[in-house]
Amino acid sequence: MFKVISKFRLPLLISTCLCLFSPFVFSQNKILFVVSNQDYYGTSKIKTGNHFGEIIVPYDVFSKSGFTVDFVSPKGGAVPIGYINASDSIHKKFLYNNFLMNKLKTTMKPTEVVAENYSAIFYGGGGAAMYGVAENVIIQNLARQIFLKNGVVSAICHGTAGLAYLKDEAGTSLYKAKKITGFSDKFEDKQAEYYKTFPFSIDQAIKKNEGNFVHSDKIGEGFYVVDGRFVTGQDPSAASKMASEIITLIEKNKLVIQQESIRNLDKVFSEWDNAKAKPGVAAGLLKEGQIVYIKGFGSADINNEIPINTDTKFQIGAMAKQFTAFAILLLEEQGKLSLSDDARKYIPQLPDFGTKINIKHLLSQSSGLQDFLALKEIAGWQEKDVFTQKDALDLIFRQKELDYEPGTKFSQTSSGLILLAEVVKQVTGQTLAEFSQEFIFQPLGMTNTLFCDDNEMIIPNVAISYQVSKNGFKNNLINHSIFGTTNLYTSAADLSRWYLNFDKPKVGSKKLIEKLTSPVTLNDGKTTFNPTSGRLLYGQQYVHAKRGVPKIWTYGLEGGYASNIFIFPNQNVTSFVLGNNNRYNGSLAMNMAIEVLGNVFPQPASIDFSKLKRIKMTPQQLGVYNGFYWDNERMSGRRVFVKNDTLRYQVLGTATESLLVPITDKKFQMVVDGDDVIMVEFRKEGDYFKMIYTSGESDQYAYEYYNPKTYSTTDLNEFSGTYYCRALGASYTLAQNEKGLFTSNKNQSIINFTPIHSDLFLSSARNLGGIRFVRDKQQKITGFYINSDKVKNLLFEKI
Missing domain, CATH: 2.40.128 (Lipocalin)
Structure with a gap:
């Protein structure tokens, strides 16, 4: 045995990492060292400690190779150190290394360790290793998790005692039939008092757990064994070679895991394996600030057999809102505007409602303005009609009264984002498209990204918008020229560059990114907006838990284009899919994310x-x-x-x-x-x-x-007639059919009305919501108000 020469009582230095293990990006370059808190051999008065050489030699190899080493002990905190050779240059080097000594003074408790952060676990030796480690079930679980996630398990000398009880979740030895070595009984002084305190023989403990314990007949010759992903050494002389073998295994495993994970990710898109000539998608996956998967599937242009690639442009619909929000926050950061500014300072055409609507109200969907998209539908615009920015602004400017005092309520409205595009124009003298190109897209190298403010613009390398029909595929044209809320074209490669900017900002500061991803609030600075989509952020995305894990998400559906984004901030994983396949692509993006997130979800995929x-x-x-x-x-x-x-x-x-x-x-x-x-x-x-x-x-x-109101056919007659909205210049004619009250015109399909209360009906069209009829003093109907979650008190007068 080695004599304990010295012991150090070296305040908790725990590095917190938000990223968790994924099977694609093989954890981090981090090694977890296991050490013991034991001061004495068993209950004796014979001092012991952790072997200094068996710590610092591999530590030196790992550090020089770019690995971070963390320490864990059963109780955490300071651990005893022994077996120091002050004449050895490496011992001397680290004996006065404050960084390492502080780590040994502040080891983590097992409950503080996230196994997914580590590529390998290394059990250090010394007499102390025989006590408190092997039986610690949390440390056992850490080793099991690291191994089952393709990590390396290693131990040196008496550290092999820590492997004594290692089993998988089914109770089978993790190293069944594998060669394991350690400090054999052959070299112990079995008559010595220290040996009599040992809880077990390392040789026999490994054999009892179905391992194949092997050893060399000599010590000091660097004997070690590699069997699969187990690396074990007989004594301190093996430490340096063991560390090199561990690094080799880690690098090899990275390649194997990446190749396997790429195949698994490819399987998410298997529907395109044998059907290339159909609309498809481009997908991107980021983790730890790196692009780890980016690929195209299917056709950008079926007729001309042009495949989708990572530079193919797609329209991303409402996902464009985040860029408008970013532009406003960038102007705020540049000192060119304040979120407290009155919107009429930049948009004098906006009616004076007698109360201030500021920039923050427009960003937080709390302005009291009605949603222009709902007004568009109510006014009778068709989906394929040419609809311009001027048309959108005109609908907003026609509003006579606010639905509520700005900043006191929320409502799901896109009107604020259209107005913010105008704010950018007035502040900078550039359109949102021009400003974004100069100050966002070009600096980030997003050469395939642009706001389109002209529906007739010819965009190169763009995926055609398709509609799936029973007779095959049709072109699904987009005829609107609005921007601020939609009409942003981008590629998978460019969108990856955009989200990489969130991790290491080149455009905008870290503070700006933090604000973009923080919840909007009302005037009180506390109340947040939490519809069923999740909590609204300044970036016009939502925070909503996925199986107990927070995620930021949004989507865009425009014509045949369908885009989705899921961001798991605590795991630093971003997954998105852009498509021209005329369907919601959320399951593709989520399945990609799940592939790399692994087992981080505390809740099941579906509720039992x-x-x-x-x-x-x-x-x-x-x-x-x-x-x-x-x-x-x-x-x-x-x-x-x-x-x-x-x-x-x-x-x-x-x-x-x-x-x-x-x-x-x-x-x-x-x-x-x-x-x-x-x-x-x-x-x-x-x-x-x-x-x-x-x-x-x-x-x-x-x-x-x-209690639902019922009306006879005769009673419903008084609701029949034509109603006109001065604000929209639109009219509806109400009549009766076999289902009751309804309306239709050349621009819209039949809308049915279901009676709720007296003079109150629910419409079958979402944006019409409910209509409440109003009467004069003689109780004759004079009109009705449309109310919904996007429009309040829109008056139609009876002609």
């Missing part, structure tokens, strides 16, 4: 409702919630009813019904596919119940109980 804690309720008990419920703020209705002894939930105007599982006698969870937790709670108010709906961490949606 059979295991949900529930209570039993009779049909009679459930029946007290039967009825209709109305949200007057958003003009939406719900029906709740008992069917087959279960409670059901239905959105008015649809045939789909969802099962409600009783968690308590008043709280129910909706049965849905996936991981979304949707809760419905009933609260007694007077003689009736109020229904509260939440999806995940969304704001509460309150529905009041109501």
